[in-house]
Amino acid sequence: MKEVLDAYGYWPYENRPKITWPGGARVAFWVAPNIEYYELDPPQNPQRKPWPTPHPSVPGFSIRDYGNRVGHQRQMALLDKFGVRGSISLSVALCEHHPEIIEMCRERDWEFFSHGIYNTRYTYGMSEAQEREMIRDSIETIHRHTGQACAGYLAPALSHSERTLDLFAEVGQEMFGERAGLYTCDLFHDDQPTPIQLRSGRRFVSVPYSLEMNDTIVYAVNKVEPRHYLKMLKRHFDRLYAEGAESGTVMCIPTHNYQISCPHRIKAFEEALEYITGHSDVWVATGREIASHYLEQHYDQALADIAGRAGGTQHHADRG
Secondary structure (H helix, E strand, O other), X not given: OHXXXXXXXXXXXXXXXXXXXXXXXXXXXXXXXXXXXXXXXXXXXXXXXXXXXXXXXXHHHHHHHHHHHHHHHHHHHHHHHOOOOOXXXXXXXXXXXXXXXXXXXXXXXXXXXXXXXXXXXXXXOOOHHXXXXXXXXXXXXXXXXXXXXXXXXXXXXXXXXXXXXXXXXXXXXXXXXXXXXXXXXXXXXXOOOEEOOOOOXXXXXXXXOOOOOOHHHHHHHOOOOHHHHHHHHHHHHHHHHHHOOOOOEEEEEEEEOOOOOOOOOHHHHHHHHHHHHOOOOEEEOOHHHHHHHHXXXXXXXXXXHHHHHOOOOOOOOOOO
16 A cells, blocks of 8 residues: 555654653553444455354354443443543444443543444445545544544554545544544554654644554454463553653553453453553553644654654655
8 A cells, every 4th residue: 555655654763852741651551442333244345254254143243242232341440440531443333323332431531533334344445435425424423422523543444545544634624623533543653653644734643553452463363361461561561661761652452342351351451451550650541632742742843853864855755
């Protein structure tokens, strides 16, 4: 995807302008619960099968239904316990299917950002007009059900196109001005926020969202045991915390309520939250708060540093 790669260039981690977080924190820590809705028998996409088994996939659907019926309550109680407001990567169809979940999150002032409409309907094969309409629908649905202007985007099932970043920023700005369309979670290329170049020239940022710490990757793909996942989370935090003494870093734990919240796994997550939030110089934030702080305090300095390293000219290609 040449156009996506043109959205940012090579910018070495070492000797970047210093990032400072509120309160002098070393690490900006956020939890991104993916609260998703999967269709039992979704429409077919020629580029990707929604279920690895024949349709209807009752086991696949029902474990995700378990997440919304049981797992969400269990995870929410833990986040409440440690004072963490979730930043929800939301399949926005959930607003109609399970409005009670949306209301519980609203009561806690959690952030809602778009993860598409269903996690069984992909961006692959869409025209630009179709993808724009999907993004517009998701932003409008979030606002109608929560009152929030959607700031962030993670493509449904990570099925982004070469136009996704541009379209999300454009549609967000058209609908809600500078309150919406501020950041992406679809790039997994850094441990700090980074400026992203769009065809519109709008200010836009990538906020770190870790696939390595994502519970679905850990449990379903890499087959890691819960006690080892706890060790991974602690080691991940310890490194970012050490480096954050020089310049602020970001740690994200992306979760799924049908993974992290199973009875045999939840204790590992609880101990990780206790460990991370037990450090006083950690900013427990939301994705929007991290993006907004960076855009206001560090974005311009970052662009100047990038341009300086490129010999005084912007490193990005012209994407107009």
